[in-house]
Amino acid sequence: MNFKAHLTGGVLVGFGCVAGATALGWLQPEQMNLDRPWGGPEGVKGLLLFTATLAMSLFPDLDQASKPQRWYYRAVFVLLVALFVGKQFPLFAAVTFFSLLPLTHKHRGWTHSWVAPLVVFGFWWGFLALHQQISVTPDWGALGGKLRADLPYLGAAWLGHSTHLLLDRFKAG
Numbered sequence: 182m183n184f185k186a187h188l189t190g191g192v193l194v195g196f197g198c199v200a201g202a203t204a205l206g207w208l209q210p211e212q213m214n215l216d217r218p219w220g221g222p223e224g225v226k227g228l229l230l231f232t233a234t235l236a237m238s239l240f241p242d243l244d245q246a247s248k249p250q251r252w253y254y255r256a257v258f259v260l261l262v263a264l265f266v267g268k269q270f271p272l273f274a275a276v277t278f279f280s281l282l283p284l285t286h287k288h289r290g291w292t293h294s295w296v297a298p299l300v301v302f303g304f305w306w307g308f309l310a311l312h313q314q315i316s317v318t319p320d321w322g323a324l325g326g327k328l329r330a331d332l333p334y335l336g337a338a339w340l341g342h343s344t345h346l347l348l349d350r351f352k353a354g
């Protein structure tokens with residue numbers, strides 16, 4: 182399938198995830214505070230859930246030379262410059278490692294396998310969680326609790342990724 186089909190699929194499933202999370206009570210839109218940036222913590226939660234779904238529905242095809250791939254690497258380049266100038270070196274290193282991952286295998290290789298959402302979630306969750314803990318004493322119990330609390334993002338990423346695989350079944354791309 183082409184980029185547009187994956188974009189449409191990702192946006193639709195992203196809204197579906199937000200609606201589903203609201204129905205299940207994980208997301209409480211009435212707690213959103215529109216006076217704060219991004220609607221406060223609850224708004225950020227919803228936005229992250231939507232982004233996780235959409236990003237994972239587009240991620241698999243970054244493994245082939247294409248227009249979206251070029252834009253992705255341009256964006257990564259600009260981000261790396263910003264992180265370098267801002268002296269955010271651990272994040273700089275993480276973005277560098279991560280951005281290479283889709284190129285480490287053939288087209289429709291690991292990015293199109295069921296482990297991809299786990300790899301991406303594991304990479305970023307592990308990095309961000311441990312990075313926040315490094316300056317203080319690591320609290321493994323608290324990390325376990327945080328992991329459980331963040332699992333809905335993995336679920337959303339998995340749904341977005343499955344949408345990609347499903348659309349790919351109709352037409353190669």
Ligand SMILES: [Zn+2]
Nearest residue numbers: 241242349354
């Ligand atoms: Zn694909």
